[in-house]
Amino acid sequence: MQPVVAVSGGAYPWGAKNVDTDVIIPAHWLKTVTRTGLGRGAFETVRSQPGNIFDDPTYAGSPILIAGDNFGCGSSREHAAWALADMGIKAVIAPSFSDIFSGNAFKNGIVAVVLPQEAIDRLIAVAQDQPITIDLETMTVTTPYQDRFAFTLDPFRRQCLMEGLDEIGLTLARDTAISKYEGAVDESRPWITERRGYEGIAV
């Protein structure tokens, strides 16, 4: 994963609430077996409306999306994060995110920034014609008008983002601890690891 220290640039001043992952990427795009190319399907239903924000040349190619409460709710599809990444989005700012989406976003190097609704309202106003900066070093969102909003991020996620760490690689390095745990479970809860297999039970 590429390290992310700051995201700076234009922002889609959207603000929509309860944006579910079916809106971010409709189900018929999920038949792919790769991670790339989903940007074309991103927000397909929104984009079918004339005058939508995503096809407005003012915001085209913006790295930031500003949304309302509960962004990314619904299905666990990581395709939502892939679609955002494929359309060039590197950060989403919202008052709250669904748990699964924020995890998926982070794993794909997309920063999910939580700010209160007042800050969102202000950023939506600013983003009409000005860039926004998200800085993971100082943990702030700033604007050219001297606005400064502090946010928090899970320390582990912040470290992974800033250092571009591969979580699987990190965990594989803990192999001894995992084997030790498995050994203890084999003793205390043997039915966990000795699962009876599937052999075409009912055939």
Add this chain to the structure above:
Amino acid sequence: MVWVNANIVMTPRPQTLYEKIWNAHVVERRDDGTCLIYIDRHLVHEVTSPQAFDGLRANGRRVRRPELTLAVPDHNLPTTRRVDAAGRILPIADAESAQQLDALRRNTADFGIDYIDATAAEQGIVHVIGPELGFTLPGTTLVCGDSHTSAHGALGALAFGIGTSEVEHVLATQTLLLTPSKTMEIRVEGALGFGVSAKDVILSIIGRIGAAGGTGHVIEYTGDTIRSLSIEGRLTVANMSIEGGARAGLIAPDDRTFAYLKGRPMAPAGEAWDRAVAYWRTLPSDPDAVYDRVVRLDASDIAPALTWGTSPEDVVAITGVVPDPESFTDPSKQAAARKSLDYMGLTPGTAMQDVAVQHVFIGSCTNSRIEDLRAAASVANGRHVADGVRALVVPGSGLVKRQAEAEGLDRIFLGAGFEWREPGCSMCLAMNPDKVPPGERCASTSNRNFVGRQGPGARTHLVSPAMAAAAAVTGRLADVRDLMTV
């Protein structure tokens, strides 16, 4: 990065079911609160796994414990016949679906994972087959690349949906890096009224807490109403935890849970069974355990319910009317309601029972188990699907289908003009050929009424199986109590 010895932080204070399962699965705890959590069971389906297996290949990684994973196709699979009269496997018309299904077969073979084929009797929706085969067990951690994994919490498993990167992480390490959730108790007490089902209970809960009400929390459903539900009913409730924003929902295992699991093909047997049950009995929350939030509902306030809008929180009793957007105090909810009603083609003040439907879908991981089919069949029996209505019954698994056929439910449905299909996700999501056409209305036993969920422009009303059958035979959203004999 500092790892802390997991044993140091064990505390003697009373614990919730969630805390007990969590603590039993901590492999290591980091000083920043992130824990490496062991995953006991992993379910895999065709849609969210291909990129995970590719990731393993790209990095030369193997699957750490292939025997703890079980794979089955469900989302993409057409629900029409899969083999012809001569037993030959019929091809899948959609090339992209066929490609994903092939990828699952190939990936599970390459990495040595148990795979249930589309033509096997045990094939079905991941969340139906897990409990049914005894793959899902109390006190385990169980994950799947699908948000409705919360369903398995009905058996007292800490079960939640994960994304594809996490699927890859579990395959490679049998663990996940997680931070603990907050806990929320939803206590439902009292006897359910005539014609009120588990689906009405969970719809009413979501109507109360809102679609984001459980965000950051794991819900534990408690109270005598929940205790009195069958395992099928509990699965329906836990299944929709995610629609209330909670990643997982739990119900403490009890004798009913053990009776359900005993003798299931993948459940422990013999001495292992006895040891397991003894352990499972220690899992329920301690009497004075503390939850971060508590919500109480009175079962007598719960009526047969359904949704009117495009969020599962848009819940109304069947005796109610389409709400006026102005009746909401929050201006953003007003705007959302106006948009929803526009999409749904509904006018405020219309009685829900006056709304005509063109489609009925009885199925999905929420309501496709044997009890659901029995409830729907009891309403369909001796009646006929109304003119202009297409009604689908899609059993959740091949074993459910077999059981239903043994009980003659298929003949009741077919005789009443319903279609009787092969198991799969079907019309729950628009990924296979079963779709609701634009602008048409469907009474559906699934769990999501999002814009476009059942097909572009499709209008979904979430209901219980009995209410869905009532809609099919009357051609409108109907109060099932009017069709039931006391």
